[in-house]
Amino acid sequence: MATGRTHRPATRSRGIPEATVARLPLYLRALTALSERSVPTVSSEELAAAAGVNSAKLRKDFSYLGSYGTRGVGYDVEYLVYQISRELGLTQDWPVVIVGIGNLGAALANYGGFASRGFRVAALIDADPAMAGKPVAGIPVQHTDELEKIIQDNGVSIGVIATPAGAAQQVCDRLVAAGVTSILNFAPTVLSVPDGVDVRKVDLSIELQILAFHEQRKAGEEAGAAAAHPAAATRPDAADQGPDGDVPAVMPA
Amino acid sequence: MATGRTHRPATRSRGIPEATVARLPLYLRALTALSERSVPTVSSEELAAAAGVNSAKLRKDFSYLGSYGTRGVGYDVEYLVYQISRELGLTQDWPVVIVGIGNLGAALANYGGFASRGFRVAALIDADPAMAGKPVAGIPVQHTDELEKIIQDNGVSIGVIATPAGAAQQVCDRLVAAGVTSILNFAPTVLSVPDGVDVRKVDLSIELQILAFHEQRKAGEEAGAAAAHPAAATRPDAADQGPDGDVPAVMPA
């Protein structure tokens, strides 16, 4: 999971649980695929399989939106696509700015998934004057000095931060001051924002570390307790026990 | 949150809750920063603030690892860095392959966060023959045909998929067949994998959609109940199609 809520700790937004909201885009994607194949209806079982979730969970999720299914038949694909889109706010157009046009920022600018779902890249912003005017994904990069003006002129409320960690908080502050109230943060830093501003975090490194944890565990298990910890082997006295012989060779006094 | 567990639904890996594992990298980052500033010890309160979490939660998290603190003083920074690194398996070197060297793949290859934390990009793989041999981030791209050989020669157990959605499952199958047991998926698809293989998903589009949901809610609230649903107002006969243009002109009764 590359994510982390920041604000709104567990607030159910208008009765719809956070966990459900997080799954709606998943359902929407599966439904869109069905729609493109002109499938008229789908059962909770089929859709759940396509979205990779439990069918009971899916039904309960939909029940928060209302009773949109027909017993004995299933759900009308087109109708459900519309309902979920509306619930997620994708029936309107969201102008988005991307700040920090490095490798990642450029990748984001080129990412088709945005435009296809109601998000429009209103501007690309970078601090490097040399980047200014250079087109990325067909959009000319603008300098950071223009940030406030861009936000206001375009009525941008969602900002994406793809800058180095060091610049993130500062950029964040400027975005918020200019009126942005939702931020998607790719920089490996904890951003602090005032109440009312949502931050979601995507951290590539953290995801890999979580995988490594499970990977290590798998490796340790199959190797048996003895050769469990590669690192432990380098430890002097050790007295290694368990999969995580944690005895420090030299305790910090 | 750009994430989603796939396997291992709620399995506590050897007593450490998933939620805790997911926060360990966060703590590690904060601790590393302290370490670089040569701070010797830190209290749960301070560290929690730096990591953006509750101090009680942090203490409880650490308690799963063992009693590494000193009452009245706090935690030894260096020692904790070591313990968490070891727990996450970062004391060993993880060779990683990145498949799909488009904009995103290139960004990942250039991402410094990998190398700095025990991850080594063993190879870049792309299906486009024109890419073969071309260096990205100093590493020559190799063709997909070499995939199995690369995995085996380098003992790769972690794979990153940054291909288009259409190719993802196929690439995934080949990775798994060749011996990869952990996958970080950036393609917007649900991957199916056999038992014992972990998949973590990072989906840029989903994160934005979740933000849009809250953004819409904020906008609706301040506008009052009347104009609550922007889309709903135009609904009767539609005409207004969202970005997806999926509004059914006639609601399915």
Added chain:
DNA sequence: CCATCTTTGTGCACGCGTTCACAAAGACAT
């Protein structure tokens, strides 16, 4: 050596999320 003060480690309670299992609802055939 004792008192005080700081900070950890954790027992406990609460709430969210997940899952099961089933009754209610509707389609469809006869």
Added chain:
DNA sequence: ATGTCTTTGTGAACGCGTGCACAAAGATGG
């Protein structure tokens, strides 16, 4: 119209994660 069959919608139970609040542990000063 009636019965059967499919599938939804949800009540209820359970488990995980979070946060409070406090006792235990140790440092520090006199």
